Amino acid sequence: MNLLINILTAAVLAGTPLLLGTLGEILTEKSGNMNLGVEGMMFMGAIAGLAGAYYYEQGVVGSGGTPSGIMAAVVALVSSFLVGAFGALIYAFLTITLRANQNVTGLTLTIFGTGFGNFFGEYIGIRAGGYVAVGDNIKTAFGRLNIPVLSDIPILGKLLFNYNWVVYFSILIAVIMAYFFRKTRVGLNLRAVGEDPATADAAGINVTKYRYLATVIGGGICGIGGMYMSMVTTSGVWVHNCVSGYGWLAVALVIFASWHPARALIAALVFGGLTILRLYLKIPGVPMQIYDMLPYLATIVVLIFTSINQSKENVMPKGCGLNYFREER
Amino acid sequence: MSNVSKEHREPLIRMVKRDSISQQKQWMIRAIGLLGALLTGALVILALGQNPIAVYKDMVVGALGTPTVRRETIKIAVPLLITSIGISFAFKMQFWNIGAEGQILMGAIFAGYFAFFHSDWPKVLLVIVMLAAGMIGGGIYGLIPALFKAKWGTNETLFTLMLNYIALAFVKYLQNGPWKDPRTQFPKMSMLDDNARLTKVLGVHWGWILALVLVVLSYIYFTKTKQGYEIAVVGESNNTARYAGINVSKVFIRTMLLSGAMAGIAGMLQVAGSDFTITENTAGGVGFTAITVAWLAKMNSFGMLIVAVFIAVLERGSNKIQTTFKIPASAAEVLTGIILFFMLGCEFFINYKLIVRRRKEAEHESAN
Structure with missing residues (x-):
């Protein structure tokens, strides 16, 4: 029982960056943009979040104060969102306004973002005299919350009320997005744009505006997922190549979640579990590196399975991957 | 009547698909794109407090300067x-x-x-x-x-x-x-x-x-x-x-x-x-x-x-x-990314022509 609880909590912690990346990409793809740059945007968000918290700390310490953990968290959140959104804005400008190929633009964003993250991570590290690391105050702010009473409930307290704030924040985003797509006019309009931009355009929906907004906000959410990697997973230290494929897993999880924000919760939990399983379930004779293959193998299985079982529902928005030219409809 | 109101709503810049474009012009556009990318890279280097020309020069010399580095x-x-x-x-x-x-x-x-x-x-x-x-x-x-x-x-x-x-x-x-x-x-x-x-x-x-x-x-x-x-x-x-x-x-x-x-x-x-x-x-x-x-x-x-x-x-x-400059080697990826972004953007200007709205043109059209 204890083992199961430990695995579940570790899965939630490992799955949160995947969830954020997946949610960001779902929002993007619902608008008809297939942005393969999630990995890049996560890298950009990762360094932006860390740099934000770090420079906030340096600034406060420099002027003789004590940095507040909450303020640092807010700065990290906002800066990672903005920089992730900036990456998505480059993508949006190239694909929507300049009509570049979505696949190649997304791949370029990944190359650029990976370089961007590692470059500034190392650069700030060199200037800090070795490596970047935030102080204990800020580390605590990204550590697990201690909610009075609730966290002390046996089992449930550990299972539900014992995570860092980003976990709850990302679940909140998932709930809001699920409501947004189903119940609001703007959400329905956005889905129309992703399914059939020409029809949406004829109905008076501003396709360009919707695509830009969804892509940029989606990129920002991916950026927050990156912040989780640098602030929580590596506890506020820049690690070279810290995102290491999580962004790509997120792109695959969008398919696994069949473009539903609520299902993304389950998908992220399962894949989070696969990434940490080796720490908890050791099968004699199976080397650690084989465990490392699990999430990727599972993704392939999911890809194959969904391609064999093509149903009418739960598929990619029809307009996804194609740029919309009004004059060519 | 509806024509008149449409005339006023003509956007400031509109684009027209090109029928054809000469090879020379295509390469011109790409060269401008590459230049733009290198300038953007230079701005980043400048923001880091380094001299872009010195950095670019050091790059070229470091890659092609001697037979050993050429190899x-x-x-x-x-x-x-x-x-x-x-x-x-x-x-x-x-x-x-x-x-x-x-x-x-x-x-x-x-x-x-x-x-x-x-x-x-x-x-x-x-x-x-x-x-x-x-x-x-x-x-x-x-x-x-x-x-x-x-x-x-x-x-x-x-x-x-x-x-x-x-x-x-x-x-x-x-x-x-x-x-x-x-x-x-x-x-x-x-x-x-x-x-x-x-x-x-x-x-x-x-x-x-x-x-x-x-x-x-x-x-x-x-x-x-x-x-x-x-x-x-x-x-x-x-x-x-x-x-x-x-x-x-x-x-x-x-x-x-x-x-x-x-x-x-x-x-x-x-x-x-x-x-x-x-x-x-x-x-x-x-x-x-x-x-x-x-x-x-x-x-x-x-x-x-x-x-x-x-x-x-x-x-x-x-x-x-x-x-030389303590600029991390990941700069290569960033610069490659910037160059590719510009090249992707270039294709648009090869395929499309931008026409800026001018008053004269608008008057000319409404006279028709």
Whole structure:
């Protein structure tokens, strides 16, 4: 029982960056943009979040104060969102306004973002005299919350009320997005744009505006997922190549979640579990590196399975991957 | 009446598709794009408090200044060029093979098997077997996603990508377990026997000659053979290809086998000609950079030769500026990304013409 609880909590912690990346990409793809740059945007968000918290700390310490953990968290959140959104804005400008190929633009964003993250991570590290690391105050702010009473409930307290704030924040985003797509006019309009931009355009929906907004906000959410990697997973230290494929897993999880924000919760939990399983379930004779293959193998299985079982529902928005030219409809 | 109100709503800038554009003008636009990218890079360098001209100069000197660094630059360019030729095979038929990284590693592992365990064979035989093994390893790894794509239309972008991470984990497994160098505690493989290392021609392993041969061969393949033409048709439209009687599945499978085999060659050359061992950095991002090389060159193999050397200069030069200016070597990736962004943007100005609204024009039109 204890083992199961430990695995579940570790899965939630490992799955949160995947969830954020997946949610960001779902929002993007619902608008008809297939942005393969999630990995890049996560890298950009990762360094932006860390740099934000770090420079906030340096600034406060420099002027003789004590940095507040909450303020640092807010700065990290906002800066990672903005920089992730900036990456998505480059993508949006190239694909929507300049009509570049979505696949190649997304791949370029990944190359650029990976370089961007590692470059500034190392650069700030060199200037800090070795490596970047935030102080204990800020580390605590990204550590697990201690909610009075609730966290002390046996089992449930550990299972539900014992995570860092980003976990709850990302679940909140998932709930809001699920409501947004189903119940609001703007959400329905956005889905129309992703399914059939020409029809949406004829109905008076501003396709360009919707695509830009969804892509940029989606990129920002991916950026927050990156912040989780640098602030929580590596506890506020820049690690070279810290995102290491999580962004790509997120792109695959969008398919696994069949473009539903609520299902993304389950998908992220399962894949989070696969990434940490080796720490908890050791099968004699199976080397650690084989465990490392699990999430990727599972993704392939999911890809194959969904391609064999093509149903009418739960598929990619029809307009996804194609740029919309009004004059060519 | 409605006409008048429409006239007022004409946007400030509108775009018109160009009917045709001269080669000269196309290259002008691309040159301006490249200049814009380098200027953006210069702004970043300036923001870091360095002199952009000094940094760029140091890059070029660091990559081309002396015969030694020139050889290093060519060593970087060879696997990049061969892999991008391989990638262009897949991309020409709109098959998004982003798994070259894994295909390189598989080629390296297959070739490495003979290099590690059969280094007593006669050199010529050993090297030929290693080359063939590298091709088979990379080819099989490229073939797997193609089979699923042909049968069920499985998304190849993510499939090929996931295979990268699996290949990487496999290399780490070999490093820690079966292929670990017994003489050290660290999880790494031993260095290759001299017999398994490639002969140098003019200071660089002979892979560069093979790369040049592949440039010519692939050009001929695409312009003169039926198979090359089939790839182009499949790339235009799967349905058109089917209508023309082309077996699309067969083209997918055959072409991915070739594409992966070429990445496998790059892996073999990297092991036997450059690194002399296999590590998790054997592919080292070449598979991804090669995509940008292929795209920048518009899938033309001679163009890829130029772009690959250019990117190699960037990478080699970035190592230099890391020591001179303490600018991290990841600058190469950032700069490559910026250049590619600009090149992607350029295409728009080649295909479309912008017309700025002028009062005179508007009056002229309303008079009509």
